Amino acid sequence: MSVLDWLVICGYFVVMIAIGVWAKSRIRDARDFFTAGGKMPWWLSGISHHMSGYSSAVFVGYAAIAYTAGFTLYVWWAIGITFAMVVGSFLFAPRWPRLRQRLGIISPLEYLATRYNVPAQQVLAWSGTALKVFDVGAKWAATALLLQVFAGVPIAWGVLLTGGVTLVYSTIGGLWADALTDLGQFIIQLVAGITMFVAVLAQLGGVSAIWTLWDKLPEGHGQPFNDKYTVGFVMVYLLINTLSYNGGTWNLAQRFIAAPTGGSARRAALFSASLYLFWPLVLFFPMWAAPLLLPGLAEPDQSYALLTQQLLPGGLIGLVLAGMFAHTMAMTSSDANAISSVVVRDILPAVWKGARALSSKAELMAGRVSTFLFIALSMGIALGADNFGGVLGLLILWFGALVGPIAIPMLLGMLPWFRRCGPAAAIGSWATGLVVFALLKYVFPGQGQTVEVATPVLSSLVVFVLVGLIAPARNAEADALIDSLDAEQPEVAPAK
Secondary structure (H helix, E strand, O other): OOHHHHHHHHHHHHHHHHHHHHHHOOOOOHHHHHHHHHOOOHHHHHHHHHHOOOOHHHHOHHHHHHHHHOOHHHHHHHHHHHHHHHHHHHHOOOHHHHHHHHHOOOOOOOOHHHHOOHHHHHHHHHHHHHHHHHHHHHHHHHHHHHHHHHHOOOHHHHHHHHHHHHHHHHHHHHHHHHHHHHHHHHHHHHHHHHHHHHHHHHHHOOOOHHHHHHHOOOOOOOOOOEOOEOHHHHHHHHHHHHHHHHHHOHHHHHHHHOOOOHHHHHHHHHHHHHHHHHHHHHHOHHHHHHHHHOOOOOOHHHHHHHHHHHHOOOOHHHHHHHHHHHHHHHHHHHHHHHHHHHHHHHHHHHHOHHHHHOOHHHHHHHHHHHHHHHHHHHHHHHOOHHHHOHHHHHHHHHHHHHHHHHHHHHHHOOOHHHOOOOHHHHHHHHHHHHHHHHHHHHHOOOOOHHHHHHHHHHHHHHHHHHHHHHOOOOOHHHHHHHHHOOOOOOOOOOOO
């Protein structure tokens, strides 16, 4: 990288920190820190949802998939998320701000104490927090790998650099800082992605390469299903994406909770869906073309970074790298905010009774401290990512397999069709998913990626439904809560 590239990167980091400092002036209490006071406009919520939905791991782990399997990446990932968000815009997204209106929640799990009971809330809170530490660790590791390829920066220093900048603006600026930096990062990655797209087209002979490329690629690269990314795998990940992107991944639920109304949340979900449908076609094109431009690559996860170095002049390399950083920092900062809300509003009151009587100022300080600690711990995981199967292992296997058991009781618990699924169904579903994952991972390994990802989430779903049918729960307060989510509610102050 040239001096100009480094100036672009440094300028990007300075702007992100400046946004965080500015956003600090809008933070008066924990409600502002975690939910932007319920005042986030739908377009900003939609952009933030999109930017928080994937990280620079796309340019590492997913670049490897594009290099070895081709177009199937768009089918199982982008189209799957688009479909999931369209469904969720009617079923789930509007219910999140209504929970805030109804109960004054600032954490995605707060409502579970009413919907199920405190033990169910706690097992989901503790396990989900642990899972996100590993998930975010994978994002830091992917970003550090990119920096190593571009500039020879050691992995440890790459983790400390990107994680450290995110730690600063997330800790001081909360959700407002996350959303506003997401907007800036969206613009940067838009310019960077189009720059790479045009550079690759020029290398391949012009616009006609968009449709002539596929006949020149290895066999199967133009097919919707290829290699181990079969129809079964795509269908399973469609379920996982529906659970994850509609709130099972807590930072994405925060974007909807922060919307003023259910209608605003629905528009945000549809806006995010449209971005997932169209933008990846531009973003992934250089990755699909990489086998022609970089044939016989021994490490496909470096293909996008190597293409950038090969095709772009000084300054533009820094811009593209900033665009890659943008995704990771958007996702990880929002993860940190969501996890912090769960720690402060769900976990801390359960282990320390004094937390229920914290003043607004003390609760805000607790949120900042937990945000700091979460980011720091995830950076530690990043330094040992190889012990968990590498970046792609953490992303697809660990997260894909474990997000379902946590998300199923959360999301389905909001719907009237599952009102008789009570605490036993929630805890049983969660426990079944984790046990099945452990069995497949450590007792019966080698069953294949589709089986290892599908079985835990499907087992959780079956147990959740069956327990509700066999031993239906009766809870008037939970029923009233579920019914209230069908319409807007008067705003209430956060429960203490």
